[in-house]
Amino acid sequence: MGTQALHREDATLAQCEAVVTAVGEDGVELDRTVFYPLGGGQAGDTGTLVLADGTRLPVIDTRKSKREGAGPDDSLHLLDPTSGWRERLAIGTPVRAEIDWQRRHSHMRLHTATHLLCAVVPAPVDGCSITAEYARLDFALTDPLAREDVQRGLDALIAKNASVTYEWITDEEMAANPQLVKSMSVKPPMGFGRVRLVRVQDVDLQPCGGTHVRNTGEIGALRVAKIEKKSARTRRVVLEFA
Numbered sequence: 001m002g003t004q005a006l007h008r009e010d011a012t013l014a015q016c017e018a019v020v021t022a023v024g025e026d027g028v029e030l031d032r033t034v035f036y037p038l039g040g041g042q043a044g045d046t047g048t049l050v051l052a053d054g055t056r057l058p059v060i061d062t063r064k065s066k067r068e069g070a071g072p073d074d075s076l077h078l079l080d081p082t083s084g085w086r087e088r089l090a091i092g093t094p095v096r097a098e099i100d101w102q103r104r105h106s107h108m109r110l111h112t113a114t115h116l117l118c119a120v121v122p123a124p125v126d127g128c129s130i131t132a133e134y135a136r137l138d139f140a141l142t143d144p145l146a147r148e149d150v151q152r153g154l155d156a157l158i159a160k161n162a163s164v165t166y167e168w169i170t171d172e173e174m175a176a177n178p179q180l181v182k183s184m185s186v187k188p189p190m191g192f193g194r195v196r197l198v199r200v201q202d203v204d205l206q207p208c209g210g211t212h213v214r215n216t217g218e219i220g221a222l223r224v225a226k227i228e229k230k231s232a233r234t235r236r237v238v239l240e241f242a
């Protein structure tokens with residue numbers, strides 16, 4: 001049985017009770033988790049696994065499990081190698097999994113802003129990186145982009161306070177509607193039998209497995225820190241918190 005990825009149903013969950021289901025070289029897998037694994041350009045979550053006796057084991061990153069036979073939602077919680085976790089965790093150990101919420105919320109704000117950018121800049125995405133400090137989006141575009149125009153467009157969409165909601169379609173429906181895919185570099189999260197679409201009301205609709213805020217107002221003030229010509233056919237936009 002694979003990991004139940006609670007963050008996909010509710011990205012606002014900061015913690016959950018769980019049980020260790022697999023022990024790897026660098027960390028453990030859980031039966032359910034709120035930790036988002038590195039993927040789709042978004043950084044993996046950090047946080048803590050808290051034991052029944054109160055011992056706190058730092059999680060330094062989260063990655064998709066590469067264990068043989070791992071399911072698409074199975075995630076490895078990478079533990080601080082100096083924490084002595086190997087002596088404390090075994091299959092069946094109950095833990096409370098707590099993410100670093102401030103860091104994750106920064107990911108959610110910046111990640112949601114990248115969806116808005118897709119509406120502001122009408123070009124396919126050819127690369128994406130979302131950290132707690134910045135979001136970087138590469139557009140397959142030969143025309144120059146004016147920073148002021150992108151900033152104005154982004155500000156207007158944040159101010160709209162548009163709702164962010166989820167819809168599910170089957171893998172077959174996804175395959176039949178390739179125009180929904182905005183990214184050349186990130187494949188839609190298929191293999192689950194169904195694909196999650198993220199709708200920013202009246203702004204954007206695309207498949208995405210990442211974590212998002214509930215409305216665009218929650219993104220807060222951002223600035224277009226940089227627009228650069230990454231190559232002859234690529235323009236890179238960097239967003240930071242204002």
Ligand SMILES: [Zn+2]
Binds near residue numbers: 115198
């Ligand atoms: Zn997304």
